[in-house]
Amino acid sequence: MKKITRYIKLYIHFVQNCITRELLFRTHFILSFSSRLLMFLLYIVFYQVIYRSAVAIGTLNYDQGLLYLSVFFLIDTIGFMFFIKNFSTFPEYISEGKLDIILTKPVDSQFFVSLRYFSLISLFSIFPPLVLFIRQLIILDIALTPINIVLFLIFMGTSLTIYYSFWFITNLILFWINRIDALHEFFVTLWRFMQFPPDIFQGVLRFFFVGIVPILFTVSVPTQAIQHLFDLKAISALIIASIFSLLISRILWKIGLRHYQSTG
Amino acid sequence: MNKFTTYIKIGVLDALEMRFQLLYWLYVNMAPIIMMTYLWSHLYAQKGEIGGYSLNMMVTYYLVTRLINRIISTYAEERIAKDIKEGRLNQYITRPIDYMTYKFGERLGIRAVNLIIVIPIYMILMLILREYLIFNFDSITIIFLSINFFLSLILFFFLAFMIGMMAFFMVETHALNGLKDQVINLMSGYLFPLTLLPEKLQEIFSYLPFTYFYNFPMEVYFQRLTTIQIYQGLGIQCVWIIVFYLIAQLIWQQGTKNYEGIGI
């Protein structure tokens, strides 16, 4: 318990540092936010275009589709808020030797490299999808009870765990292969598949997203939970995947450190 | 035995190192196209034709627009911004060469080398998606497309040049560049064919430069335009080139006027 409060305190410190820094660059801040907002709107337009053409994605109607999209963007921006700045720094850590000092600190190194930098822009970028989420809840007339809210939050947590672990793991390739341009896009590219509901992925890709990179249910399970829908199979797959992926990320980090050459 | 497995491991890692970068590029190029293929296959199962496009046209659309993107992008924004910020502009200004022409030539050269890698990647992609692809080797079409690509290349470069030159006036141009990309994504038909949009919007977009990057060449490729329409389109593109050129010159003059000539 003492350990947890210590790490929370440390994290608050990280966040304070980052906020102080980001506020120094105001124009950049506004432009980045607009860019994120525009991307979000773009996907709403895409959904509109699809449904305008009198077709549906899976069993979802237009409003359910937008609810799904809003949850996708919620996970996406929350994940970005915590991790994007850290994972894009990995080439500096691993290939250029910036890990050195971190490894001498009495703090868990995985914690440090995963959460050192906080993205304030992404914190603000949460609002647009949040607004859409609330709007869809009202339109779809979904009753909010403690149960569906708590379950929604729990599943968001498990989804973010998977999101984190796999994004982290793909970056560790740098321990073995010296330099790959924009490696942090590796996971994000796969993750973007989830902006569309699982129904569209059949065959090989479905197998891939359940068994190998298990992100297929990361958006759908929380989205269903808030609608009082529970697919037990998908839920158990999600929970198992989150535990395993976190464990694997831990193990691979330890192995990777043995290969760290501290060059640069 | 232990030694033997070590040798194998070394061999595999060795083989992977640089080829991994190639595989990674293949993956980054391929993933979005595969995603769209899954999505549209799902949608076309409900309806044979959407917005005048068949499934095969749709898949071809995504593949070819991505290829066009690789051909016409110069990625000059960052370079130009860097030249300005790091004070390297001096060595150009003081010599009797036109910086814009020089940069255009330089980027063209670099991109040409890049195509050597991009083309095999797209050949592999075509092989994978061969059942869907529509080929059109009509010589007139190819001539029109070549002209269009060339004009797009210039337009794209002018845009990049303008963004890069914003470094005269602001510290960080990265976010502005991202914003520009989102605008292009929306209005050029990069995310979906513009034929899916309401007619009114399509007409407005046809007077803007962006649609000529992706949507227009695809319409030409599918032979959905009359010769007059094609001439009209290329004409509009030329007008935009002149407009962009003038704006770029204006920014250049303003920028160099208050350029301090030192690294900031």
Add this chain to the structure above:
Amino acid sequence: MKPIISIKNLVKQYSYYKKQPGLLGSIKSLFHREKLYVEAVKGISFEIQPGEFVGFVGPNGAGKTTTLKMLSGILYPTSGDVDVLNHKPFEREPEFQKQFALVMGQKNQLWWDLPAIESFLLNKAIYEIPDALFKKNLDELSELLDIKDILDVQVRKLSLGQRMKCELVAALLHSPKVLFLDEPTIGLDVISQNAIREFLKAYNKEKGATIILTSHYMQDIRRLCDRVIIIDHGQLLYDGTYDALHTQYSDSKTVEFTLANRVDAKEIEVFGKILSQKDRTFSIKIPREKTAEITGKILEKFQVDDIVIHERDIEEIIEEIFTDKKMRD
């Protein structure tokens, strides 16, 4: 006394790829690259007692930094034993990490866009330094290094010397018992170099901290270190006091003198090897034990305006050790 640091037969091997020159070479390397191994450290052993100030000397790529990185747990040794403060550094136990610090002249831990004090406060949280101790250490260190009035300035706006001082403070806030310094004075102006040297000397004396330092500047080593460890090509060449280096490796001294009249070089040569000659000023190398005898003769034979006898520069001696070693190889 039990040594605070002890390493035995320490080896570190790196692997890298052979680079082929030219465009053709880089295309070829897409398909095949030769993997090569290099032993940065080839079986080094030594022990260091608490409170010692040890200098690591050696040319670039000698293995100094690699050794420091193994001592601080950044790198896993390929083989051999390392023991620092009764811990195996590569296990990276927090109790161990709270007792030492590493400062690298070429890598910074301070946050560029923020004032140094922010980085100090972060370290306070990381090392769990109690408020009172933090305040005491910060006051003391910033007083000693004279950085009190720049604590609130963005690090990017500081001079290189000021930045290095802040790096030192950041590393020392948790009162480490062992301090590793990798080229702490690199690239600094003379004044800052001196200030940092004075500080390190005092810190070692007053706190009794054990310090290991690598440096290109022989001044650093001479003014600070009681003990010198010379490493080249991953091997230990010398381990002993700074003064003993002279007696052990330098059996000669340099005599520099200026004569009143012009004299032919041949007449000087009989006394010893001429190292340099400039007009009427000569510099010759003479055997240590014959110093008095030869200088006496010179004074007797010529009219001397000025004469100085000095020990040979440590740089020269080390150079000699390295070249001797090469010849032996």
